[in-house]
Amino acid sequence: MSRPQLETLIHLRRELHQIPEPGFQEWKTQRFLLDYLGTLPTDRLRIKTWETGILVKIPGTQPRKCIAYRTDMDGLPINEQTTYPFRSRHEGYMHACGHDLHMAIALGLVSHFAHHPVRDDLLFIFQPAEEGPGGAHPMMNGAPFQEWKPDMIFALHIAPEYPVGTIATKPGILFANTSECFIDLIGTSGHAARPHLANDMAIAASQLVMQLQTVISRNVDPIDSAIITIGKMDVGTKQNIIAGQARLEGTIRTLSMETMHRVKTRIEQLVQGIEKGFACEGSIDWGANYCQVDNDEALTRSFMEWVKTHTPYTLIECREAMTGEDFGYFLRDIPGFMFWLGVDTPYGLHHPQIEPQEEAIGVAVDVMSRYLTELANA
Ligand SMILES: CC(=O)N[C@@H](CCC[C@H](N)C(=O)O)C(=O)O
DSSP states (O other), X not given: OOHHHHHHHHHHHHHHHTOOOOTTOOHHHHHHHHHHHTTSOXXXXXXXXXXXXXXXXXXXXXXXXXXXXXXXXXXXXXXXXXXXXXXXXXXXXXXXXXXXXXXXXXXXXXXXXXXXXXXXXXXXXXXXXXXXXXXXXXXXXXXXXXXXXXXXXXXXXXXXXXXXXXXXXXXXXXXXXXXXXXXXEEOXXXXXXXXXXXXXXXXXXXXXXXXXHHHHHHHSOTTSOEEEEXXXXXXXXXXXXXXXXXXXEEEEEEXXXXXXXXXXXXXXXXXXXXXXXXXXXXXXXXXXEXXXXXXXXXXXXXXXXXXXXXXXXXXXXXXXXXXXXXXHHHHHHSOEEEEEEEOOOSSOTTOTTOOOOTHHHHHXXXXXXXXXXXXXXX
């Protein structure tokens, strides 16, 4: 890709970076993407919207199959702390998981194939709500996707830990099963000086958080992997009032559905124990569940070999990660894979200071435009 083409995509990424929006509220993002798509040779593109998402089909010259590429679109509730002059204009929201880069890459690919037709149909999917509550599954059930259902599907995710020019993936499970976990405990509030007349949910919640970690250390096979992270606790109302309620918000990660089931069962038992032990009421809402990202063995192997032999980039066969991705729903039905794209930043995903190297956009468009061309013309 030429320097001016890369500059255009970097500009698009910076514009998108300034308007991060929560899942299923990506209306400005959708408008921005549609406006850019409108500048491309529109006689070559078929465009449909679904909620805040977009599907773009580029009909092939002699189609035998349809090949899809997917990007996510949503931002995260994080107060940005980067050094960028183009920081988020949406107070309290940030593209801290690379979805701004992911979208710029997808736009680069649409632009490329709008000007360079291939034999098979191509479908570009701009999917809302990856961070939650999950847009992939409902989008797949929607009419536009059903009408244009692809035969293969691919996606990438930025990887802070790898240098620019690195592609990392593996056949089989790449990302974990996930389930959100919201636990409410209801007791009785009261005066700080009269604890015997109240039922303190600060104590109950603290004990529960500690007990939850024993599920990982004592109920999961140590050769297997699982995580329970409680990322948020909301307890009580004031320092001198005994807390009558507590809410724990977290996420569970496992490498199999069986382990997910076991972990959830143990959490339910522990919450029942807290109810008995503290004479309170407990309830659990499992929120959004994502199935594992399970890369197709043969397609992934042949892509890895192709990167090694046909590109100047570094290919790493990585280990699975406990990250979640609702792209797993696409891969449950359609063969394909996801890979990591090196963006070389010391700050991890979801960090308020993450500043991915934008040159990686060029690497991704180069790799995927060449790979999709080869598949679509084979
Ligand atoms: C790539 C990435 O960071 N994905 C998120 C997916 C979150 C799923 C859901 N909201 C949950 O928290 O379980 C991740 O946190 O791994």
